[in-house]
Every structure is written in C-alpha cells, then in structure tokens.
C-alpha cells in the first residue's frame with residue numbers, strides 16, 4: 001500500500017508554458033523582488049568572471065616582472081570577492097523570502113478554495129492527494145519560481161559573458177572551449193532527468209516499504225494468529241529488493257554524472273592547452289590569458305549544470321502547477337447564487353428578525369418536495385422523497401444499511417443538492433437562502449465526530465466562537481459531559497490530541513453534542529450520535545437531548561430503540577425510498593419492515609445494552 005503522496009508524481013511531460021499561467025500570477029506582487037534577483041544574478045555573473053581576469057593579470061605581471069601591476073590586482077581582487085559575498089548573501093535572502101511568500105499565498109488561496117468546495121469534491125479525491133496539493137505542490141512551485149529565476153538568469157548571463165570575453169581574446173581557443181557547452185548541456189540534461197526519475201522511484205518504493213512496516217507492526221497479532229509470517233516476509237522481500245535495485249540505479253547515475261561532466265570539461269582544457277601553447281609561443285595570447293581559458297573550460301560546467309537542473313525541475317513541477325491550477329479554478333458547485341448575493345448586498349442591514357439575505361432569521365418549517373438525488377446524477381440513491389417537519393418535531397430515520405438515511409440528512413444540511421425536487425425553508429427554496437446563514441442554523445453530531453487539536457473548552461467553543469467559559473460549561477452540563485470533563489486531569493483545559501485521539505469515542509460524542517448545542521441551532525442532526533456511550537450515560541443524554549430538541553427540528557439516525565421510540569415520526573428508508581412512516585406504535589401495528597426490525601434487532605440491541 002502506498003501513502004498516496006508520491007503515487008501521483010506524473011512522468012515528465014513536454015514543457016507547456018500554459019500550465020504555469022495560473023501559478024505564475026502568484027509571482028506578480030513580487031515582480032520588483034524578481035527583477036532585483038535578476039540584477040543581482042547578473043552582477044554575480046559579471047564579478048565571477050572578473051576573478052579569472054584578475055588572475056590572468058597577476059600571472060602576466062609575474063611573467064613580465066611587473067610587481068606594481070601584480071600588487072594593484074590585490075585590492076581589485078578583494079573588492080570583487082567582497083561584492084560577490086554581499087551579492088550571494090543578498091540573493092539567498094531575497095530568493096528564500098520570495099519563495100516563502102509565494103508558497104504562503106498559494107497555500108492560502110488553495111486552502112480557501114478547499115474550504116469553499118462541496119462534499120462531492122472530497123468524495124472523489126483522497127485526503128493524501130489533497131494534502132499534497134497544500135504542501136509539496138505549493139512548496140515546489142514557490143521554490144522553483146525563486147531559484148529557477150535566479151539560476152537561469154545567472155547561468156545564461158555567465159555563459160554569454162564568458163563567450164564574449166573568450167571570443168574577444170582568441171577565436172580558436174574560444175571555439176574549442178565554448179564547443180564543450182552543448183555537450184555539457186546534453187549530458188547535464190540527460191543525467192538530471194534520469195536522476196530525478198530514479199529518485200522518484202526510490203521515494204515511491206520507500207513509501208511502500210514504510211507502509212508495509214506499518215501494516216506488519218499494526219497487524220502483528222492478526223498475522224501471528226493466521227500464521228501469515230512467511231507470506232508477509234516474501235512480500236516484504238520483494239518490495240525491499242525493488243527498492244535496493246532502484247537505489248542502486250540512482251547511485252549509478254549519480255556516480256557517472258560528475259565523471260562524465262569532468263571528461264567533457266577536460267576535452268576543453270586539453271584543446272585549450274594543445275592550441276593555446278602554440279598561441280602563447282606565437283605571441284597571440286599571454287600565459288595569463290591561457291590560464292584564464294583553462295579556468296573557464298572547467299568553470300563553464302557550473303552554469304550549464306545548474307540550468308539543466310532547473311529546467312528539469314521546472315518540467316517536473318509542471319504537473320504540480322496543473323494540479324494547483326485545477327484546484328484553484330474549480331468553482332464550488334454549492335454556493336450562493338447570483339440572486340442571493342445580490343439580495344445580501346442590497347440588504348446589508350442587521351434588523352432583528354431578518355437574516356443577512358433579508359429573509360426571516362428563523363426556520364418554522366422544512367419541507368422536502370419530491371427530492372431525488374444521486375451522487376452520480378444518472379444513479380439515484382434517493383427517489384421522490386417528500387416530508388414536512390416543524391419545530392418541536394423529531395424525525396427518526398431507520399432502515400437497512402445503504403438505504404439512504406445519511407443521504408437525506410446530507411441533503412438537509414445542503415452538503416449536496418437534489419438532482420430533482422426542492423428542499424424548502426418556510427416556503428423558500430433552500431437554494432434561495434444564504435448558504436452560510438442556513439448552515440449556521442444547523443447543529444450536526446456525527447457518529448464519528450471530529451475534534452480539533454486543542455482543549456476540551458476550545459472544541460466546545462468551536463460551535464460559537466464568542467461563547468464565554470460559563471456558556472461552555474453550561475452546554476457541557478446540558479449534555480451531561482460535565483461529569484467526565486471534571487474528572488479529566490486539566491478539566492476543560494485538557495488537550496484532546498489530534499482528531500480527539502486522547503478521548504474515547506463516547507467522550508468525543510459528548511463534546512460534539514455540547515459543541516452543537518452551544519450554537520443554539522434550529523435544526524439538529526444526529527447520526528447515531530450516542531451509539532458509543534454506555535446505557536446510563538445515554539439515558540442521561542437522552543433526557544438532555546429531549547430538552548434541547550423541544551423547540552427545534554430534529555433528524556436522528558439512531559439504532560437504539562430508546563431514541564427511536566421517543567421520535568414524533570419514524571421513517572423507514574429502504575433502497576432510497578420511504579417505505580413506512582409513523583409513530584412507534586403505529587408502525588408496529590402495520591407489521592411491516594419496522595416491526596420486523598423491532599423484533600429482530602432493536603429489542604435485542606437494547607436488551608443487550610441493559611444486560
């Protein structure tokens with residue numbers, strides 16, 4: 001099994017500038033910094049080339065016994081080095097800063113977009129895939145924007161100025177030395193592509209090795225009881241051997257890269273020496289100039305290698321750029337319509353009794369009107385569902401697994417929108433109301449509630465950010481969570497751990513209940529919210545919930561008889577259809593699916609809990 005982070009590293013594709021159009025826009029606010037980076041890169045290139053020229057002067061001065069000229073070169077050399085040091089420090093600082101800012105901007109926009117997207121978007125994209133967008137893709141693009149700008153500017157300026165200096169001094173020697181540049185470029189590119197591809201393979205297989213370790217450690221009991229050690233060892237041997245081969249291939253390319261570059265450079269040095277000696281003897285050039293040619297013959301590998309590396313990195317980042325563009329350009333399917341936005345803008349007031357969209361700030365009735373829905377529009381999982389509910393009514397949804405209960409509450413919460421039919425809030429289509437207003441009127445407690453890293457109090461307050469400590473304690477007391485919270489080491493200040501791992505499922509459910517209650521919602525949705533607390537606690541919660549629900553609309557997906565029995569209406573949902581509807585006694589009288597469910601499952605479940 002892979003962790004999903006490296007799985008989608010696409011093979012290198014042909015370069016398309018259009019892939020970068022959207023992400024390049026993130027560099028626009030920092031255009032001034034990029035221009036400065038380019039200027040500094042040119043200065044560095046110029047001054048780096050100045051150094052061998054100074055050496056040439058010193059060698060020639062020594063050759064002709066011109067001590068004054070030799071000494072004169074010292075302050076020039078010191079000046080060049082000082083400027084180079086300052087420029088290198090400046091560009092590292094500038095490029096690091098601009099990369100961090102661009103990464104921040106891309107991350108922020110991607111995160112904002114993720115928050116706006118509807119559930120359907122997340123249904124088809126694994127968490128690992130989305131995490132990669134927010135982390136590695138953002139960083140990759142930002143790093144490349146900074147360093148590629150610098151290295152490409154520096155590299156091309158260096159090669160150009162070296163070429164000019166060499167050709168001005170000796171055409172033949174310059175042709176020999178510069179002739180190695182295309183060879184260096186081809187070799188540099190060839191190796192960089194192979195190194196990148198083999199490094200990716202190693203990372204990908206490494207993630208498999210890690211996952212295999214992880215599985216074998218977590219599943220050690222199951223493995224031993226099923227006597228699967230030999231099979232596991234064989235599987236691990238195969239994946240580990242694969243990683244060994246890929247690592248060796250990577251090491252081989254790495255080992256061959258520098259010697260190959262070295263051989264090409266020495267061709268330039270040898271050519272310069274071969275013809276340069278003659279030219280010195282003939283007085284065409286001095287020894288100092290010959291030494292400069294030899295220096296450049298080896299130095300040129302640096303800009304060529306860097307440029308080849310950056311071009312490969314740009315190419316490898318193309319898929320990241322496309323994925324970020326895809327995320328940023330995905331328009332949320334569920335959001336306020338133009339008409340709602342216009343109404344919100346036109347109203348702009350805060351009269352009591354009116355919501356931000358200028359319509360009533362309360363919910364007196366929810367009505368499903370012939371709602372049909374499919375996660376894929378051509379495959380409906382809910383058919384022609386109609387229902388009207390008023391405050392004070394609790395609807396219990398029961399039925400076989402996969403029947404469509406969660407789908408109904410997801411539609412009620414506007415996590416998805418009906419394929420056909422409407423959901424009405426006081427005679428207004430829910431799609432004509434402000435999405436954020438509507439969802440702020442909902443209190444939702446899921447079977448596996450998610451808690452955020454932080455304290456118990458912070459998690460309860462998440463339901464209403466301005467709630468006082470007293471209000472937090474009140475909400476906890478209402479759902480009977482106060483007893484266990486008081487027993488925790490730091491009470492309300494106890495850390496719950498990532499996702500609430502430091503608490504039991506029942507305790508998480510109680511906190512999630514308090515979090516929902518504190519928001520004072522008008523519609524309450526519970527998906528088997530009390531399935532993991534003990535019977536005594538559940539009875540206490542049940543009392544509390546009944547009080548909480550008194551004046552609210554409630555939808556409960558509950559498997560417990562006690563929860564279902566007290567509902568005002570029980571709906572049996574089978575194969576996406578409401579097949580029975582009524583109070584507990586009425587449904588028992590019908591002797592249909594509910595009566596059977598009651599006999600086969602609900603009674604025994606409750607008895608089991610009481611035992």
Ligand SMILES: Nc1ncnc2c1ncn2[C@@H]1O[C@H](COP(=O)(O)OP(=O)(O)OP(=O)(O)O)[C@@H](O)[C@H]1O
Pocket residue numbers: 123375376381399400401402403404405406407408
């Ligand atoms: N996110 C989704 N994407 C695609 N299909 C889904 C999705 N969620 C549910 N389904 C399908 O929709 C149908 C109804 O599922 P739903 O979760 O509403 O049933 P349920 O009655 O709540 O089941 P359970 O009691 O097991 O929770 C099932 O066939 C299920 O496979």
